[in-house]
Amino acid sequence: MSDTTSFDLVVIGSGPGGYVGAIKAAQLGLKVAVVEKRQTYGGTCLNVGCIPSKALLHASEMFAEANHSFADLGIKVAPELDLPTMLGHKDKTVKANVDGVAFLFRKNKIEGVTGTGRIVKAGEVEVTGPDGAKRTLQTKAICIATGSEVAGIPGVSVAFDGETIVSSDHAIALAKVPASMVVVGGGVIGLELGSVWSRLGARVTVVEYLDKILGPMDGEVSAQFQKLLVKQGFTFKLGAKVTAVEKTGSGASVTFEPAKGGAAETLEAEVVLVATGRRPFTEGLGLDEAGVARDKAGRIEIDAHYQTNVPGIYAIGDVVKGPMLAHKAEDEGIALAEILAGQKGHVNYGVIPSVVYTSPEIASVGKTEEELKAEGLDYKVGKFPVMANGRARAMLHTDGFVKVLTDARTDKVLGGHIVGFGAGDMIAEISVLMEFGGSAEDLARTCHAHPTLSEAVREAAFAAFAKPIHV
Structure with missing residues (x-):
């Protein structure tokens, strides 16, 4: 020094x-x-x-x-x-x-x-x-x-021990694969780390306060992705307010009650991961x-x-x-x-992508359908199923879809949402387009290499202003 x-x-x-x-x-x-x-x-x-x-x-x-x-x-x-x-x-x-x-x-x-x-x-x-x-x-x-x-759980005392009751900091270093895991929180961190241990053999149950996973993300994305996780072995308890997380003789337990009222329920697991956000x-x-x-x-x-x-x-x-x-x-x-340094630095907060690195990945940028409806904007939706993409078929990664949201009058892209293999990389294309105020037609008329996963993004753009080619 x-x-x-x-x-x-x-x-x-x-x-x-x-x-x-x-x-x-x-x-x-x-x-x-x-x-x-x-x-x-x-x-x-x-x-x-x-x-x-x-x-x-x-x-x-x-x-x-x-x-x-x-x-x-x-x-x-x-x-x-x-x-x-x-x-x-x-x-x-x-x-x-x-x-x-x-x-x-x-x-x-x-x-x-x-x-x-x-x-x-x-x-x-x-x-x-x-x-x-x-x-x-x-x-x-x-x-x-x-x-x-x-952040922990609001109003609930949680005693993290790093082995049976863990935070995300601990969940990246568990000494062995737990037979069962309860994840408190159905957001990005909980679903990513839950996916890790589920793939390695744990039975994973997600307890989430809201009626949907992935909180602010597009509702259709959330619903479709939850179905895919269920196929992978996940169990979900939605609309559930956690009232206690306690250590037991064989692991830990999570007690919750329906957020809208009802009888309490307790789940036991070898490990409880509390992933309710950060502060x-x-x-x-x-x-x-x-x-x-x-x-x-x-x-x-x-x-x-x-x-x-x-x-x-x-x-x-x-x-x-x-x-x-x-x-x-x-x-x-x-x-x-x-x-x-005297320059004009700025950040465009309307074009900040968000990615969930599960399998398949989830990626979003810009407005969701729910936000557009709440704002009263007249919009169009262009969608394309990953199943119809030739490269995805060849790779056996056919789950998911691409959705492009545009202004109904100008065709300007207002948001993009992808469920699929490589979504975290593909979202960059939509982000760049939105940074320059581009339209769905701009994207669709840009030549894409074939066969690539990104062709699904192009097809969704076609669907927003005209018709997709391959469905």
Whole structure:
């Protein structure tokens, strides 16, 4: 660590928003320091969230395909699960990513400061190191990028032990495959991690407060995807209000009652995963002392330029309003860096895709049908079944559909929703189109390589303004 204590920008938190914003600021000529309490960079996403979960999702999907699909492709195998090696693959993936961020910091001459950061006042951050030693950083600007933490269940005391009652942080490192698992929460995290352990042999039951899974996602997507998960062995208890999560002699139990009233029910399982969302992490930052305002949800309030009510103090990512998505935080980090460098950084919040990395994947961008109806907009729907796509048939990945929503008068694409293999990559095509205000006809008249999965997106666009070709 250098003796330099004066910077143009000090970022607290090295998750996707923090590290990307720091790199961009350094590229634009700012002198940058990043404060991180972990021994490794990358925040929740790289260490215990996005990256390790995707490593396990991919590995478990390969295991499931070896068990169920390879024979149909003429491949005879007798797969055997080696969980320690699978977890080892996850750990190697994490290490490669966090080491990559450390390399980028060195490359861009960013000073990493290990310890817990606290804002003393605008322009001053105190860092307490692992050994208790304190260091003060002087800076022109402070960016709060501390991300989020497990929210738990509102009104219910949950004692996480990391083995039988677990959070998403623990569920990426279970020592063995549980015979049964109850997942509290039918959102992205619960369904992804539930999928991992279901593929490896666990009987998974999802308990969700709402009447649908995947909360704000398009209703048709939610309904169709739930049917696919049921075929995969999932059981669902929807409209269920959890009142207790307790440890038992053989595992743990979840007690719930119908959200609209009725008799309580208790489910027992070897493992209970509580995946009911996340909340902004702002503990110990000194926000109250510094006078930084927060809203009722605990999020830091910011203006259009990511500045808080205290000049010189900024915030991005999960600690501010908007979807808690790594790529949203990254874009905000880049925009803030550009603003601090005197440029015109901005984020188009109407075009932020969301992906569920299950099998098949779910991807959405823009408006849902429910939102368009609520806004009273006249819209058209173009749909195409993945079953009719030649490449999907060849790959034995025919579940799902593509849906494109357009303005009925102008044909401008307002939203896109995909259920299918590779949906997370295919959604980018619709996102780019929407970023430039494109129409369904623009997409449909763009030549797509054949045979590709993305042809299903083109066919859905055809369906929105004319007719699809292959159905």
